[in-house]
Amino acid sequence: MSRNLVELVRRTHADNAPTALEVLKAAVADHGEITDEDRRAAAAASGLPEAAVYGVSSFYDDLLAPRGARHVRVCTGTACFATDGGALVDGVKAAFGLELGERSEDGSVSLAETVCLGFCHSSPAVRDGELVDAGVGVIERVLAGSVQEAAEPEWSSVLEEGVLIRPGDWSGLERALGAHTPESLLDEVKQANVRGRGGAGFPAGDKWAFARASPGEARFIVANGDEGDPGSYIDKYLMERNPALVLEGMALAGYAVGAEHGFILTRSEYPRSKPALEQAVRDAHDAGMLGEDIQGSGFSFDITVLEGAGSYVVGEETALLACVEGLRGTVSARPPFPAVRGLYGLPTVVNNTETLANIPFIAREGAAAYAALSPGATPGSKLVCFNELFARPGVYEVSFGTSMRELCEELAGGMRDGRELKALQIGGPLAGILPASQLDVAFDFAPLAALGCMVGHGGIVGFDDRTNMRDLARHLLRFGAHESCGKCFPCRIGLRRAHEMFTADVPVDRARFEELLEALEVGSLCAHGGGLPAPMRSLLAHFPDELGLA
Amino acid sequence: MLVTIDGHELEVEPETTLLSAIRAAGGNVPTLCFDERQAAFGACRVCLVGVEGARGPLPACTTPCRDGMVIDTHDETSRRVATAIVELVLSELPEPPAPHTELAEVARSLNVGVPRWPGATHAVAHDTRHPYLAFQHELCISCGRCVRACDEVQGAFALTATGRGFTANITAGLDAGFRDSTCVSCGACADTCPTDAITEITLLPL
Numbered sequence: 001m002s003r004n005l006v007e008l009v010r011r012t013h014a015d016n017a018p019t020a021l022e023v024l025k026a027a028v029a030d031h032g033e034i035t036d037e038d039r040r041a042a043a044a045a046s047g048l049p050e051a052a053v054y055g056v057s058s059f060y061d062d063l064l065a066p067r068g069a070r071h072v073r074v075c076t077g078t079a080c081f082a083t084d085g086g087a088l089v090d091g092v093k094a095a096f097g098l099e100l101g102e103r104s105e106d107g108s109v110s111l112a113e114t115v116c117l118g119f120c121h122s123s124p125a126v127r128d129g130e131l132v133d134a135g136v137g138v139i140e141r142v143l144a145g146s147v148q149e150a151a152e153p154e155w156s157s158v159l160e161e162g163v164l165i166r167p168g169d170w171s172g173l174e175r176a177l178g179a180h181t182p183e184s185l186l187d188e189v190k191q192a193n194v195r196g197r198g199g200a201g202f203p204a205g206d207k208w209a210f211a212r213a214s215p216g217e218a219r220f221i222v223a224n225g226d227e228g229d230p231g232s233y234i235d236k237y238l239m240e241r242n243p244a245l246v247l248e249g250m251a252l253a254g255y256a257v258g259a260e261h262g263f264i265l266t267r268s269e270y271p272r273s274k275p276a277l278e279q280a281v282r283d284a285h286d287a288g289m290l291g292e293d294i295q296g297s298g299f300s301f302d303i304t305v306l307e308g309a310g311s312y313v314v315g316e317e318t319a320l321l322a323c324v325e326g327l328r329g330t331v332s333a334r335p336p337f338p339a340v341r342g343l344y345g346l347p348t349v350v351n352n353t354e355t356l357a358n359i360p361f362i363a364r365e366g367a368a369a370y371a372a373l374s375p376g377a378t379p380g381s382k383l384v385c386f387n388e389l390f391a392r393p394g395v396y397e398v399s400f401g402t403s404m405r406e407l408c409e410e411l412a413g414g415m416r417d418g419r420e421l422k423a424l425q426i427g428g429p430l431a432g433i434l435p436a437s438q439l440d441v442a443f444d445f446a447p448l449a450a451l452g453c454m455v456g457h458g459g460i461v462g463f464d465d466r467t468n469m470r471d472l473a474r475h476l477l478r479f480g481a482h483e484s485c486g487k488c489f490p491c492r493i494g495l496r497r498a499h500e501m502f503t504a505d506v507p508v509d510r511a512r513f514e515e516l517l518e519a520l521e522v523g524s525l526c527a528h529g530g531g532l533p534a535p536m537r538s539l540l541a542h543f544p545d546e547l548g549l550a
Numbered sequence: 551m552l553v554t555i556d557g558h559e560l561e562v563e564p565e566t567t568l569l570s571a572i573r574a575a576g577g578n579v580p581t582l583c584f585d586e587r588q589a590a591f592g593a594c595r596v597c598l599v600g601v602e603g604a605r606g607p608l609p610a611c612t613t614p615c616r617d618g619m620v621i622d623t624h625d626e627t628s629r630r631v632a633t634a635i636v637e638l639v640l641s642e643l644p645e646p647p648a649p650h651t652e653l654a655e656v657a658r659s660l661n662v663g664v665p666r667w668p669g670a671t672h673a674v675a676h677d678t679r680h681p682y683l684a685f686q687h688e689l690c691i692s693c694g695r696c697v698r699a700c701d702e703v704q705g706a707f708a709l710t711a712t713g714r715g716f717t718a719n720i721t722a723g724l725d726a727g728f729r730d731s732t733c734v735s736c737g738a739c740a741d742t743c744p745t746d747a748i749t750e751i752t753l754l755p756l
Contacts, residue, residue, distance in 0.1 A: 002589065002698050002702045003589060004702050004705065049707030051709055051722060051723050054712065054721065055710030055712055058713050058714075330714075332592075333590065334612075481716065482715060483715070484714065486692060486714040486718030488594075489583075489635050489638065489691070492715060492716060492718055493638040493642050494635075496670065497638065497669055500668075500669040512666075516634070518627075518631060522606050522631045523598065524595070525592060
């Protein structure tokens, strides 16, 4: 996308025009597919050129699959794969006689895939219309047209007093407005050394300082709620069960960096998130914690809630900003970083929702108390979640430094039904695979990195003895190729070739595959193409015999 | 600020990219998505170079110089990866690029011949309804130069990137061809295209 285009969008945004993406999403919701008439209407309403609108309409999954009267979306995420190896997908396809992305000729029913619905605690999951059903018997219920609403996951904290599961009450902002200048709050957050919880682990305080120091007529806070990692439902929990805590973190970020407006982008795969966040925004207004001159402090802050349209890469910060602007969710080269030139070309802080949920505690209790949450390890606490193959799946707040064995066996109760844990993928599809033999590693950035793994966003997907590792490689590479934004050449073509290597009838040429992995790791523009080799490297190291190598 | 390029020192202005510095020093690294008339895009990743102290190769087109940087345009990993990427690019085309194109030239410079990748290639699709411009979509490598030429130079906004992943491509207007778009026939897209996916044609002998 060109800078001219971003400038065009900035000018129309000032007029409070809807984005092209919002208009196109509404068209799909209204009549099931996008016509040229819709595209022209989106261009007229948003100020975006028609060609650019066409580009948007061809990018997002939600805009591509035509919808019938009944629209059935099957989760193809990694937790669902770990549970049934794709049986739900195959079963639904066969029963309806449709491929994913197809609509029946009479328009009565359509099938699409979705990654992921965040019901990893009770996989496999399917969304029939607006209802998400999951777990044993789901195929039969879909076929009988009698889906039932799946239960939400349990959540708890191992800390004496939960920090991230404590309902947000705006006490952190209240204290900060009284006791902190923006500068001293920023110092406190830097002191607390909050590492980003979205995957990259970048210190939040540094991002804030860069944005604060960047000149601009306005600054923005953008909360990244595009939790695309299959197998993760942490942000889903925060946005739906504790949204005030995230909003409070955004307001604190705004106070510290001098921003008066925040945006939170959630996912269309989580139909309950946007309403929950919007309700929390209204509640905060009613309580006088958002809006003009909050608590008579002179600080004003407001928040807009937005929803994506089906793209994993939109979780990358530059792609996220493009999506907020209603453009194609493709990655941009950095520098310039968003802190310098972000949303509408202005200084912007992009933080993961969980990162922001840490801030109210720091504002209230200070950096030392924050460090004490994980003695001798990365400061603060972390939410993790487990997939359905564990005995007690759910969201847990834990301390960094806890061993993976303790998390998996004591907290989550080990594999259910006496199954044997074969391997884990912690932190999303771009993370290495941890074989069960290395379960004594501590859950923290450095120890996991030493084993080619990562904290990532904290979703923990366990695979039992039924998962074949060649199938897992194919599953991950299919996801990777499908979700590549198409901007950088290594990812755009390389992930397709990697997936083809694992779908062909001939053995995988290991040397050739490793050359390809190097091109992806070294060459890719963002962590998508750069990260997918990590699980492949782990599989090559720990499970070479299962991969069908030559 | 002072940078060292392949052993030679060069004084550069702040904000200078590695690629500008390398070219100013008389050196070169191959590029596919770069056009000096446009903002750098950072998509092709063929301009990777080695930089002392960096964790790995860096794209020369989007990386700004820092004082004291030591740049190696012959860095082995960079050239190996660039070569692998160009081979991938050739593998997405159903036929080799014409010898006079920039893509063919870059492939020759890296000694990339017939790509060793079997697998999908781009679907053949032609727009030949415009009197002066023709689009062969199967030759498009999504470098985005035509889109930037149209947006940044001409301000016509007639072109867009489409699709994503391997199916990414470029199209005009609402995908109905140049004639039904806001194209002003300036030819800037054809001028910058490195593969002849977009070419200038004439209906009449002039």
